[in-house]
Amino acid sequence: MTASHPAEVAAQYATEQHLRTRINTHLRYTVGPDLEASFDGLLALTGRETVLDVGTGPGEFPGRLRAQGHQGRLVGVDLSAGMVEQASAHQPGVEFVQASADALPFADATFDVVTARHMLYHVPDVSAALKEFRRVLKPGGQFLCVTNASTYMAELWAVVAEAALLEPSSEAVWATRVGYATAFSELNGEALVQAAFGNVSVSFLQSALVFPDSQPVLTYLESLPAWHHLSAPQQERARAAVGQVLEPLLQVGGWQVSKTLVFLAAKNNF
Ligand SMILES: C[S@@+](CC[C@H](N)C(=O)[O-])C[C@H]1O[C@@H](n2cnc3c(N)ncnc32)[C@H](O)[C@@H]1O
Numbered sequence: 001m002t003a004s005h006p007a008e009v010a011a012q013y014a015t016e017q018h019l020r021t022r023i024n025t026h027l028r029y030t031v032g033p034d035l036e037a038s039f040d041g042l043l044a045l046t047g048r049e050t051v052l053d054v055g056t057g058p059g060e061f062p063g064r065l066r067a068q069g070h071q072g073r074l075v076g077v078d079l080s081a082g083m084v085e086q087a088s089a090h091q092p093g094v095e096f097v098q099a100s101a102d103a104l105p106f107a108d109a110t111f112d113v114v115t116a117r118h119m120l121y122h123v124p125d126v127s128a129a130l131k132e133f134r135r136v137l138k139p140g141g142q143f144l145c146v147t148n149a150s151t152y153m154a155e156l157w158a159v160v161a162e163a164a165l166l167e168p169s170s171e172a173v174w175a176t177r178v179g180y181a182t183a184f185s186e187l188n189g190e191a192l193v194q195a196a197f198g199n200v201s202v203s204f205l206q207s208a209l210v211f212p213d214s215q216p217v218l219t220y221l222e223s224l225p226a227w228h229h230l231s232a233p234q235q236e237r238a239r240a241a242v243g244q245v246l247e248p249l250l251q252v253g254g255w256q257v258s259k260t261l262v263f264l265a266a267k268n269n270f
Contacts (some may be wrong), residue, residue, distance in 0.1 A: 007124045012225045013080040016058045021223035025209070025216055032207030035146065036064070036263060039117070042203070042263055043144055048072045049112035052136060054101045054129075055079070055119025059087030059094055066093040072112070077104065094227035101129035109138045116145040118256045119184035130196035137268040143197065149204065150185045153177075156217065156257045159249070163241035169230050170238035176226040186262045199265035205261040210254040217255075 012018055043053070045065070045264030049072045053062045055180070066074055074094045078084050082100045099105050101123050114133045116227070121131045133143055157177045186202065193200040200266040211217050218239055220229055230238060249255045 007119055007123065008225050010080065012226075013057070013078075013083055015082045016086050018223040018225075019057055021219060025220045027074075029209040029211055029216060030259070031111070031210050032204055034207075035205065038261075038263070039115075039144070041147060042265055043113065043115075044140070045070065047134045048107045051075070051111065051115065052077065052104075052106070052184065054109045054133065055113065055122070056087060056096070056117075056118045057083050057119075058198055059083075059096060061117060062094040063087070063091030066091070071080055075106075075111075077101070084239070102132055104132045104136050106136045109141075110136050111141060112138055113142045113144070115143075118146060118148070119251055120145055120147055120189075123184075124269040125195065126184055126192050130192060134268055135269065139268060139270070140269040141226070142267045143193070143268065145183050145189075145264050147189060147192075147262050147264070149262050150182075150187050151260055152185075153209070153256070153257050154218075155255075159217075159242060159245050160221070162245045163238065166241035166244065167237040169234040170241060173226045173238065174220060175223060176224055189262060189264050193264045193266050198269060199266050201265045203263045203265075205263070207259050209257040209259060210255065211250070212254050213250060214243050217246060218242060222245070234255060 047070050051062060051065065051072060051074050053076045056062060056078050059076040062074040062076045074098045076087055076094055077099045078096070079098070079100050083099050087096045097105060097155070101119070102125055109180045114137055116133065120126050120129065137143060157174060160170060161176045164174050190200055190202050220244065227235065246255065
């Protein structure tokens with residue numbers, strides 16, 4: 001099962017607006033170890049590799065590598081024309097190409113490294129995408145992806161589930177979480193990567209969001225695709241229901257929502 005229908009993925013990522021809301025929420029409210037440091041630690045780049053980042057969104061990962069002095073070729077691919085346009089305008093020194101993960105417009109054995117950050121849960125056929133990643137990797141090349149664990153932000157989803165008892169239309173927002181957990185997480189990711197590459201190594205990163213009040217929680221929920229399926233009155237009632245459930249949880253010091261990320265790495269040994 002994928003987290004969302006292709007048309008919904010296209011609508012959600014037509015521009016970076018909704019993704020930017022979530023990125024900003026994580027930047028502002030995360031406590032604990034940093035995703036970027038962990039990702040860099042696992043990749044251990046020398047700076048000379050040719051790197052392909054699939055589902056690159058606004059291209060901040062390859063853009064950061066270039067800004068930090070990476071010398072090798074950097075390419076970002078995204079399905080969304082809007083994202084490619086945005087990334088091309090803001091990330092100098094990186095090539096951006098509009099393409100789908102399961103049909104990459106590159107010759108066999110082009111890249112030393114392929115990365116896929118928070119995107120495989122959107123891909124309808126993950127095995128086909130992983131096969132493509134392996135095809136464009138050079139022998140000995142490295143694949144690394146990061147995705148959400150099935151327990152990701154469980155406290156938030158428990159609140160949404162409880163709010164759905166007060167406002168049944170918000171059940172559709174909760175259903176988003178079910179899709180993400182089953183699409184690509186630690187539950188199935190290890191077997192999929194193992195099947196594609198013949199090897200896999202799995203690691204986890206635990207951190208948390210600490211919210212000082214209900215507003216950033218609501219802003220986050222309002223950025224999710226399922227929220228946009230609710231009518232304006234349903235959104236109003238869902239907001240009130242979430243606010244009501246959150247109220248007793250927002251203790252002094254903030255409300256903590258745990259985040260577990262999963263890293264899956266593999267070598268192209270073929
Ligand atoms: C959650 S965003 C992640 C963006 C970026 N990697 C990051 O970590 O900030 C998912 C991105 O994957 C892209 N995407 C979804 N399905 C895709 C596919 N089949 N092929 C390529 N990109 C895809 C979306 O357009 C979106 O930009």
